[in-house]
Amino acid sequence: MVGFPNAGKSSLLRALSNARPAVAAYPFTTLKPHVGIVHYEGHQQIAVADIPGLIRGAHQNRGLGSAFLRHIERCRFLLFVVDLSLSEPWTQVDDLKYELEMYEEGLSERPHAIIANKIDLPEARANLSQLRDHLGQEVIALSAVTGENLEQLLLHLKVLYDAYLEAERGRGREPLKW
Numbered sequence: 001m002v003g004f005p006n007a008g009k010s011s012l013l014r015a016l017s018n019a020r021p022a023v024a025a026y027p028f029t030t031l032k033p034h035v036g037i038v039h040y041e042g043h044q045q046i047a048v049a050d051i052p053g054l055i056r057g058a059h060q061n062r063g064l065g066s067a068f069l070r071h072i073e074r075c076r077f078l079l080f081v082v083d084l085s086l087s088e089p090w091t092q093v094d095d096l097k098y099e100l101e102m103y104e105e106g107l108s109e110r111p112h113a114i115i116a117n118k119i120d121l122p123e124a125r126a127n128l129s130q131l132r133d134h135l136g137q138e139v140i141a142l143s144a145v146t147g148e149n150l151e152q153l154l155l156h157l158k159v160l161y162d163a164y165l166e167a168e169r170g171r172g173r174e175p176l177k178w
């Protein structure tokens with residue numbers, strides 16, 4: 001999960017898994033990556049990493065710096081977590097992709113999903129339609145706090161994971177495991 005500070009990444013990890021990263025209403029609550037395991041039927045498991053918040057200039061070591069960007073390199077797919085309570089939320093996606101791309105060419109092109117968090121807040125609905133218009137791609141809108149629409153993310157995670165397995169097997173490789 002990649003997002004600006006306060007977007008709700010740790011709240012989302014808590015909602016999806018048994019991991020218990022700290023959550024607070026100030027930026028940079030998370031100082032190191034946390035991994036949670038999402039369980040599916042048939043004993044399948046997907047590891048989800050909550051990465052500390054990125055800011056503009058992270059690739060130049062601003063904010064918490066670029067040290068943890070290397071954890072993103074290890075992820076097979078990315079969840080861009082956007083705070084829908086902020087206006088012009090598509091700028092978050094653009095800025096996050098820019099930071100990843102500046103850090104490592106091609107990183108922003110990894111298979112990914114756009115997660116629009118905080119849909120429970122009143123201003124979020126209007127921002128969601130703007131976000132969808134600007135991005136022109138699927139956006140999963142949910143609330144890490146109320147659990148609204150979490151199911152859609154769980155299903156989509158599995159779709160991303162299955163696509164990854166398929167692609168690896170197609171190349172004659174064994175999938176990477178944590």
Ligand SMILES: Nc1nc2c(ncn2[C@@H]2O[C@H](COP(=O)(O)OP(=O)(O)OP(=O)(O)O)[C@@H](O)[C@H]2O)c(=O)[nH]1
Pocket residue numbers: 003004005006007008009010011012022023024025026027028029030031051052053054117118119120121142143144145146
């Ligand atoms: N209303 C609402 N608040 C949320 C939601 N998700 C997170 N929050 C709040 O947003 C604040 C930040 O949440 P965190 O989960 O700590 O955010 P984070 O992205 O992990 O932040 P950093 O660790 O600083 O990068 C907290 O006050 C949360 O309670 C949501 O879906 N709805």
Ligand SMILES: [Mg+2]
Pocket residue numbers: 009010011021022023029030052053
């Ligand atoms: Mg956090």
